[in-house]
Amino acid sequence: MAEPQTRTRIQKKNRTTILDAALDVFSQFGFRGSTLDQIAKAAGLSKPNLLYYFPSKEAIHVELLSCLMDTWLDPLRDLDPNGEPRAEILAYMRRKLEMSRNFPRESRLFANEILQGAPRIMDAIKGELKDLTDEKAAVIQGWMDAGKIAPSHPYHLLFSIWSLTQHYADFDVQVRAVLGNEGDDPFPAAEQYLETLFSKLLAV
């Protein structure tokens, strides 16, 4: 009963610490390739202490994935059907690229899960993700039909935005190794290139 807020605050802090450490590990090695020992060491806690806050290794992973899905779709949700079509799509691309820059671990966690056949996230793929994609693809198709942007394939247009932007998070070590000077930030040039690419694609 004494200081319940303090206990809660410590609990939340430890849960956050564990999830952050787990994101480090799971995003790199996937679910099967990650161990509680690695996560415990990264979190600076003992292994049994992890399992005091989460019932199992899988529960930690599931928690990360469901948190991820919530924010992962935000950039696409913000695509405004009433906005200026070309500007809306370019702004969506920029938001996705910004997510790759600011949340590369989340992008790699997602990539790892998809590569493994999406066993723990297929419901969300066929549900939330597909529903939102269907909705926004219809908006884009409407813009194409109205002659606001050049006609192409709405779904593959969205796929191309996903793959091009997530590439800079998922294949970060390759991008930096090929560009050399690995301390340099590849994102400014990437943004400029992608703006050119999509501007030309969408121009009527």
Added chain:
Amino acid sequence: MAEPQTRTRIQKKNRTTILDAALDVFSQFGFRGSTLDQIAKAAGLSKPNLLYYFPSKEAIHVELLSCLMDTWLDPLRDLDPNGEPRAEILAYMRRKLEMSRNFPRESRLFANEILQGAPRIMDAIKGELKDLTDEKAAVIQGWMDAGKIAPSHPYHLLFSIWSLTQHYADFDVQVRAVLGNEGDDPFPAAEQYLETLFSKLLAV
């Protein structure tokens, strides 16, 4: 001494069977997430028998990766500096997309290795891959300088071909889930879309 060719033929056949099974498993779960039991079961052999043909789990993985690098760069090697610039780049994109269609497991094996920080392939990335990329980026830069194709970033142009084409192998289950009718082949529409995309990007 009796029938050495037969023994060799059996050995080669078993090595091939093991490598094919290992490709199935490693491409899905990565190195750390895969087990010899899975590979043995997929190959229809016993676990000790695997280790009769390869000294260790890591040796199987390394063998797969070095075989992969040999063929992975072929499409880019075939980019002809003396060809017609726009046609050469489009043909390269088509060759890469064809590799994603015909060798999706190899693409996912590569993606898994890069996601994990490329621990067993970084030398090849900084060596063969970077050298070839530098060489072909210079060719593309030359074409841009000569006004044969629209100016952009040669390296990011290559990155965009890699990410767009490999996406259809690496994120295959997502692509099919979002498109619905998962038996349908997404590659024809993908090829058409990517041809449009790069045609417009390169047009002077």
Added chain:
DNA sequence: GTCTATAAGACGATAGAC
């Protein structure tokens, strides 16, 4: 060459002291 049996250690999870 292929198998069963097993060593030696890593792994997820639990028990119980503090």
Added chain:
DNA sequence: GTCTATCGTCTTATAGAC
């Protein structure tokens, strides 16, 4: 809440029969 100790299982690799 956090720890040490430990259980039972999984995993890589080896030993040795056939």
